Amino acid sequence: xxxxxxxxxxxxxxxxxxxxxxxxxxxxxxxxxxxxxxxxxxxxxxxxxxxxxxxxxxxxxxxxxxxxxxxxxxxxxxxxxx
Amino acid sequence: xxxxxxxxxxxxxxxxxxxxxxxxxxxxxxxxxxxxxxxxxxxxxxxxxxxxxxxxxxxxxxxxxxxxxxxxxxxxxxxxxxxxxxxxxxxxxxxxxxxxxxxxxxxxxxxxxxxxxxxxxxxxxxxxxxxxxxxxxxxxxxxxxxxxxxxxxxxxxxxxxxxxxxx
Numbered sequence: 032x033x034x035x036x037x038x039x040x041x042x043x044x045x046x047x048x049x050x051x052x053x054x055x056x057x058x059x060x061x062x063x064x065x066x067x068x069x070x071x072x073x074x075x076x077x078x079x080x081x082x083x084x085x086x087x088x089x090x091x092x093x094x095x096x097x098x099x100x101x102x103x104x105x106x107x108x109x110x111x112x113x
Numbered sequence: 114x115x116x117x118x119x120x121x122x123x124x125x126x127x128x129x130x131x132x133x134x135x136x137x138x139x140x141x142x143x144x145x146x147x148x149x150x151x152x153x154x155x156x157x158x159x160x161x162x163x164x165x166x167x168x169x170x171x172x173x174x175x176x177x178x179x180x181x182x183x184x185x186x187x188x189x190x191x192x193x194x195x196x197x198x199x200x201x202x203x204x205x206x207x208x209x210x211x212x213x214x215x216x217x218x219x220x221x222x223x224x225x226x227x228x229x230x231x232x233x234x235x236x237x238x239x240x241x242x243x244x245x246x247x248x249x250x251x252x253x254x255x256x257x258x259x260x261x262x263x264x265x266x267x268x269x270x271x272x273x274x275x276x277x278x279x280x
Contacts, residue, residue: 036245055155067248070244085187
C-alpha cells in the first residue's frame with residue numbers, strides 16, 4: 032500500500048510538471064517528485080544499501096536543482112520547439 | 114497500528130517537525146543559496162508571499178529539515194532505529210556543505226525526527242509510516258498550490274519573527 036501511494040504521487044507530480052507554465056514552478060514539482068522517488072527506492076530495496084542509495088540520490092538531486100535554479104535567473108528566454 | 118491512521122499521524126508530525134525547524138532556522142528570512150532567490154521571486158510574481166517563496170526555494174536548492182526528516186526516516190527504516198538516523202544526519206550535513214549552506218537546519222531536523230521515531234516506536238509507529246507521511250507533508254507545500262502555501266508559510270514566519278526584510 033505504501034508503494035502504491037508513492038506511485039500515484041509521482042504520476043500526479045509528473046503530470047503537473049508537464050503542464051506547468053513557469054520554469055521555477057516546474058522545479059518545485061520536480062523536487063516533490065524527488066522526495067517520492069527517494070522514498071520509493073528504499074521501500075523497494077529493503078536493505079541498508081538501499082537507504083544509502085536513496086540518501087545519495089536525494090542529496091545529488093538537490094545539488095543539481097541548485098545549479099539549474101541558479102541558471103534560470105540568468106537565462107532570459109526559454110527556447111521552445113515550434 | 115492501523116496503516117492509514119499511522120500515515121496520517123506521521124504526516125502531521127513530519128509537517129510540524131520540518132516547518133517549525135526550518136522557520137526557526139531562518140529559511141524564510143533570506144535565500145541561503147543563489148537558486149532559492151530566483152524561485153522565491155517567481156512564487157511572489159504568481160501572487161505568493163516572498164518569505165514563503167524563499168522557504169520553498171531553500172527546500173528545493175539544498176537539503177534542509179524537510180530532507181533531514183525524510184532521510185532520517187529512510188535510514189531508520191532500512192538500517193536501524195537510532196543508528197540509521199545518525200548516518201542520515203551525517204550525509205545530510207555533507208550535502209549541506211556541498212551546497213554552501215551552514216547545515217544546521219538539515220542536521221537538526223534529522224536528529225529530532227530520529228528521536229521522535231525512537232520514542233513513538235514504543236507505541237507501534239513504524240519508520241515506513243514516517244517515510245510516506247513525509248512525502249504527503251511535502252506535497253502540501255511543494256505540490257498543490259504554491260502561492261497559497263507560500264502565504265501560509267509567510268504568516269507563520271511573521272508569527273515567529275522570521276519574516277524577510279528584503280523586498
